[in-house]
Amino acid sequence: MGGMISMIQAAHSPETVLAMILVDAALPRTSGLEGQFRPGTAALFAVYSSRWLGISVTRARARRFGAEGLVAEGLRVSATDPRAIDPRLVALMVSLAKSRESFDYAAEAFVEAAQSIFRAQVKPARYRALVRAIRRPALVIHGELDQLVPVAAAVAAAAEYDNWKLVVFDGVGHILEIEAPSRWLDVVNGWLDDYLPAALRSSASDSSIA
DSSP: OHHHHHHHHHHHOGGGOSOEEEESOOOOOOSSGGGSOOHHHHHHHHHHTSHHHHHHHHHHHHHHHHHHHHHHHHHHHHOSOGGGSOHHHHHHHHHHHHHHHTOTTHHHHHHHHHHHHHHHHHSTHHHHHHHHTOOSOEEEEEETTOSSSOHHHHHHHHTTOSSEEEEEETTOOSOHHHHSHHHHHHHHHHHHHHHHHHHHHHTTTOTTOO
């Protein structure tokens, strides 16, 4: 959701955005086969398109898997090798999942978020137009083996802009900042070092940019 929210903000209120770093963002699907969501992912989002069914499935999964199981299942579809992720980080994820279980609105909030992605992708023309309206620079980082958002969507989106830089991490899935943190930091810091000083100078007169 973070990447989608950032792009909406940049399109509608560009004066509030200096630049974006989009990490495995839910970019618009392409018209080609390689840019389509995987059948399993598409089917799950279709379930979430029904509020009642989506909430029921979300709560049933939480009861069935528990916090540990939900984290394990999430890592299974998000990471190329869940066993390689720092166990301390996994423990923190489980703690956060347990905390969410105490929120009465957790399932509803999750389904509403999933529905917003589903609506944007099922009829992507409007979403594509929104992304094309963005004028701010961006660093687009995507995992080659992302099972949730096709890498082709990132390639297609970045190709539309001279000021969008695309970096594809080979052998990495959807959570590349967790799977390859050192590599991710090198790319992000390198881009900021190259881009940010000039961008800040050019926008110094605009105090509204944060």
